[in-house]
Amino acid sequence: MQCARFMRSTTKRLCGTSAPRAARWRREWARPANERANTERQIKRLEIELTNLNRQAARGVDIDLPEYNRRRAQVEALKAKLTEPP
Numbered sequence: 001m002q003c004a005r006f007m008r009s010t011t012k013r014l015c016g017t018s019a020p021r022a023a024r025w026r027r028e029w030a031r032p033a034n035e036r037a038n039t040e041r042q043i044k045r046l047e048i049e050l051t052n053l054n055r056q057a058a059r060g061v062d063i064d065l066p067e068y069n070r071r072r073a074q075v076e077a078l079k080a081k082l083t084e085p086p
Helices: 002-029 033-058 065-083
Strands: none
Touching (some): 033 065
Protein backbone atom coordinates (compact mmCIF):
# COMPACT_ATOMS: atom_id res chain seq x y z
CA MET A 1 0.00 0.00 0.00
CA GLN A 2 2.74 2.43 0.89
CA CYS A 3 4.61 1.48 -2.25
CA ALA A 4 1.61 2.39 -4.42
CA ARG A 5 1.20 5.72 -2.62
CA PHE A 6 4.91 6.43 -3.08
CA MET A 7 4.65 5.63 -6.80
CA ARG A 8 1.66 7.94 -7.26
CA SER A 9 3.28 10.83 -5.43
CA THR A 10 6.57 10.36 -7.30
CA THR A 11 4.79 10.18 -10.65
CA LYS A 12 2.81 13.34 -9.89
CA ARG A 13 5.93 15.13 -8.78
CA LEU A 14 7.89 14.13 -11.88
CA CYS A 15 5.08 14.83 -14.32
CA GLY A 16 4.23 18.08 -12.60
CA THR A 17 7.73 19.48 -13.02
CA SER A 18 8.25 18.43 -16.61
CA ALA A 19 5.32 20.38 -18.05
CA PRO A 20 6.47 23.77 -16.73
CA ARG A 21 10.02 23.01 -17.82
CA ALA A 22 8.83 22.18 -21.31
CA ALA A 23 6.76 25.35 -21.49
CA ARG A 24 9.69 27.45 -20.29
CA TRP A 25 11.98 25.82 -22.85
CA ARG A 26 9.50 26.58 -25.64
CA ARG A 27 9.24 30.21 -24.58
CA GLU A 28 12.99 30.67 -24.39
CA TRP A 29 14.22 28.62 -27.33
CA ALA A 30 11.49 27.97 -29.87
CA ARG A 31 11.58 30.12 -32.97
CA PRO A 32 8.52 32.28 -33.49
CA ALA A 33 6.29 31.11 -36.32
CA ASN A 34 6.61 34.42 -38.16
CA GLU A 35 10.42 34.18 -38.13
CA ARG A 36 10.24 30.71 -39.69
CA ALA A 37 7.73 31.90 -42.30
CA ASN A 38 9.96 34.87 -43.20
CA THR A 39 12.96 32.59 -43.61
CA GLU A 40 10.97 30.22 -45.83
CA ARG A 41 9.80 33.15 -47.98
CA GLN A 42 13.37 34.39 -48.29
CA ILE A 43 14.54 30.93 -49.40
CA LYS A 44 11.76 30.75 -51.99
CA ARG A 45 12.62 34.22 -53.35
CA LEU A 46 16.32 33.39 -53.64
CA GLU A 47 15.60 30.06 -55.33
CA ILE A 48 13.42 31.83 -57.91
CA GLU A 49 16.26 34.27 -58.58
CA LEU A 50 18.67 31.35 -59.01
CA THR A 51 16.27 29.64 -61.41
CA ASN A 52 16.05 32.82 -63.48
CA LEU A 53 19.83 33.09 -63.56
CA ASN A 54 20.08 29.47 -64.69
CA ARG A 55 17.62 30.15 -67.52
CA GLN A 56 19.62 33.18 -68.60
CA ALA A 57 22.83 31.16 -68.59
CA ALA A 58 21.14 28.44 -70.66
CA ARG A 59 20.14 31.07 -73.24
CA GLY A 60 23.74 32.23 -73.47
CA VAL A 61 23.44 35.43 -71.47
CA ASP A 62 26.46 36.24 -69.32
CA ILE A 63 25.67 36.08 -65.63
CA ASP A 64 27.67 37.34 -62.67
CA LEU A 65 29.04 34.07 -61.28
CA PRO A 66 30.19 35.46 -57.90
CA GLU A 67 26.71 36.91 -57.37
CA TYR A 68 25.16 33.55 -58.28
CA ASN A 69 27.43 31.76 -55.79
CA ARG A 70 26.64 34.32 -53.09
CA ARG A 71 22.90 33.72 -53.50
CA ARG A 72 23.41 29.96 -53.47
CA ALA A 73 25.37 30.28 -50.21
CA GLN A 74 22.56 32.41 -48.74
CA VAL A 75 20.02 29.70 -49.57
CA GLU A 76 22.18 27.02 -47.94
CA ALA A 77 22.71 29.15 -44.82
CA LEU A 78 18.98 29.83 -44.48
CA LYS A 79 18.13 26.16 -44.93
CA ALA A 80 20.68 25.25 -42.26
CA LYS A 81 19.12 27.84 -39.96
CA LEU A 82 15.73 26.15 -40.36
CA THR A 83 17.06 22.67 -39.63
CA GLU A 84 19.17 23.50 -36.58
CA PRO A 85 17.54 23.27 -33.18
CA PRO A 86 16.36 26.64 -31.87
